[in-house]
Amino acid sequence: MGESIIRNHGWCMRARGARLPATMSSLLLWLALPLLLTPWFAGEDRIGAATGRLVMAGLGLAALHQGAGTLDPGELRTIADQSLHDAWFVGITTGALIAGACLPPDIRNWRKGLPALPLLIALLVAGLPHLAPLAIGLCIGGIPTLLGRVTARTASSTSASPVTGDAEPAAGNGLASLALASVTVAAALVGPAVLCMLALGALVWHEWSRRPNVASRPRVPVLPVTATLLLIGWTWLALTIAGSPLLSLCAIANDAPISPAAAQGLALLAIGWAIGIAAPWPLDGLTRATVQLPVVAIVLHLAGVPVAADGIAHWQPVVSTGLVVGALAAGASDRWDGAAAATMLLAATRGGAIAFIGAVVMAMAPSIRRLHLPAKLRGALAGVAVALVIVVLLRDQVLLSVILAVGVASLAIRADHVVARVSGRGHL
Numbered sequence: 001m002g003e004s005i006i007r008n009h010g011w012c013m014r015a016r017g018a019r020l021p022a023t024m025s026s027l028l029l030w031l032a033l034p035l036l037l038t039p040w041f042a043g044e045d046r047i048g049a050a051t052g053r054l055v056m057a058g059l060g061l062a063a064l065h066q067g068a069g070t071l072d073p074g075e076l077r078t079i080a081d082q083s084l085h086d087a088w089f090v091g092i093t094t095g096a097l098i099a100g101a102c103l104p105p106d107i108r109n110w111r112k113g114l115p116a117l118p119l120l121i122a123l124l125v126a127g128l129p130h131l132a133p134l135a136i137g138l139c140i141g142g143i144p145t146l147l148g149r150v151t152a153r154t155a156s157s158t159s160a161s162p163v164t165g166d167a168e169p170a171a172g173n174g175l176a177s178l179a180l181a182s183v184t185v186a187a188a189l190v191g192p193a194v195l196c197m198l199a200l201g202a203l204v205w206h207e208w209s210r211r212p213n214v215a216s217r218p219r220v221p222v223l224p225v226t227a228t229l230l231l232i233g234w235t236w237l238a239l240t241i242a243g244s245p246l247l248s249l250c251a252i253a254n255d256a257p258i259s260p261a262a263a264q265g266l267a268l269l270a271i272g273w274a275i276g277i278a279a280p281w282p283l284d285g286l287t288r289a290t291v292q293l294p295v296v297a298i299v300l301h302l303a304g305v306p307v308a309a310d311g312i313a314h315w316q317p318v319v320s321t322g323l324v325v326g327a328l329a330a331g332a333s334d335r336w337d338g339a340a341a342a343t344m345l346l347a348a349t350r351g352g353a354i355a356f357i358g359a360v361v362m363a364m365a366p367s368i369r370r371l372h373l374p375a376k377l378r379g380a381l382a383g384v385a386v387a388l389v390i391v392v393l394l395r396d397q398v399l400l401s402v403i404l405a406v407g408v409a410s411l412a413i414r415a416d417h418v419v420a421r422v423s424g425r426g427h428l
Contacts, residue, residue: 028064028071031122032057034115035101036384039376041115047375048416051383052144052409053116056100058387059405060141062394063093076126087130094127095137100144100409144406148413151332180206181295188303193242193249197235200299201228204277207291223287227276234269237262238307249303260310267311270304271319271349278345280323281330284338290370293344293363300348301356312349316396320346324400324407331411340365343404347389350396358388382412 035057038050065071067089068079080090102116102123127134180203187196208224239245242256252258258266278296279289305312323342330338340362347359362385368378386408394401 025070025072025075027073028061028119028122031118032061032101034118036380037115039379039383042376042379046416047379048412048414049145049148050376051379051386052148052412053101054380054383055386055390055405055409055412056141056144057097057119058384059390059394059401060093060097060101062391062401064090064097066394067093073122073126077129080126080130088133091127091130091133092137092140094123095134095139096141097137098123098127098134099138099141101141103141144409144413147406147410148416151410151414176206177203177210177291181291184295185298188249188299190250191248192246193238193252193303194235194245196249196299196303197231200277200295201231203292203295204228207289208287223276223279223283227273230269230273230276234266234273237266237269249307253303253306256307258308263308263311264314265311266308267315270300270308271312271315274300274304274345274348278341279338280342280345281326281333281335281338284330284335284341288337289341290337290366293341293366294360297344297348297356297359297363300345301351301359305349305351309351313396316349319349320393320397320400324404327404328407328411331408336369337366343386343389346393346404350392352392354388355392358385358392361385362389 035054038053039047042050061071064076068076068086070076070079076090076094080087098120102120127137180199184196184199184203187193187199204224204227205221208221238252238256239247241258241262242252247256274296275283277289277292279287323346327339327342327346330336330342344359344362344365347355347362361381365382365385368381371378386405390401390405393404
């Protein structure tokens with residue numbers, strides 16, 4: 001009996017010892033969790049800056065984990081001491097994290113930066129011995145603040161905030177939209193591929209019929225027709241390869257003999273109909289895709305990507321470049337729905353749970369902006385969603401992920417300055 005107790009106690013000690021290194025290797029992530037409170041510490045005219053800090057935190061932590069393989073400050077310091085290259089990487093990355101995620105935009109209001117204090121101390125432990133790269137990283141991390149202030153001088157006083165927005169009511173019955181969306185998602189998971197594509201096409205046309213009567217939008221259904229033709233082409237090619245019209249999307253992905261050329265064709269068609277339905281910038285002016293966005297995110301990620309994963313990876317550099325440019329251009333012109341659609345597609349075309357969560361949250365962003373939720377809550381959700389997208393984008397497109405993070409943070413800070421200028425507080 002006593003030996004059994006001793007053995008169990010020893011097993012518990014070993015389990016705790018195994019959990020401790022795992023916890024330490026993610027220490028910076030745990031210390032970054034208080035950053036989620038940053039929007040609540042910020043004033044109403046600093047929510048954009050708080051959102052930008054969350055985005056920069058996601059970029060910096062993901063870069064450290066991907067480049068060094070750990071988020072333990074002690075291990076990072078050891079890695080930095082091994083070679084000059086490692087020292088520059090750790091120093092620059094920690095410096096950018098300190099300036100972009102930990103320091104408040106106005107040092108005089110240092111109390112608003114208290115949620116970042118644990119992360120700040122840990123980053124100083126890791127990067128302080130290497131002052132030169134740390135100083136360069138601090139300059140890089142301050143770029144969003146500088147760009148936000150500069151671009152705010154030319155921004156319109158009527159610019160919309162990324163976490164607020166004017167509601168645009170839609171006509172018709174929302175229950176039919178919900179029913180079509182549910183059928184589409186259910187068919188994508190367990191039903192025949194034909195049913196999924198039919199329901200998705202029906203949803204596109206139903207939402208077109210419910211579009212707000214805005215004079216600037218065309219009466220000719222350009223996007224629905226294009227998306228329908230691409231859906232038909234994708235369905236025909238997939239079922240021809242599969243050999244049966246009753247196979248589900250999962251069965252096609254697992255069992256169909258898809259050649260590399262066919263995978264590239266399926267991927268191109270899938271990306272085409274996803275863009276036609278989601279309507280990222282500059283297509284966002286042709287329709288309103290608020291309802292379709294979550295459906296496209298789920299169908300494309302859970303069903304479309306596995307069918308032609310290698311094909312999507314083939315087109316990813318070109319598609320990702322276009323979507324990043326579209327997201328930043330949409331944000332610069334205050335067309336936040338188009339920016340959300342482009343960012344959602346960046347995550348939905350990549351695999352993994354983080355990509356799926358980021359895609360779904362970004363797809364919900366246009367609807368969340370129109371809800372009567374506290375602006376600070378919407379700012380936190382926006383920052384987390386963009387950070388998740390950047391984490392998955394960093395895996396295969398490092399430069400684009402940096403450009404997207406810096407651009408989004410700059411646009412969020414710019415929105416703060418515009419709000420302050422309108423209210424007469426004058427950050428500039």
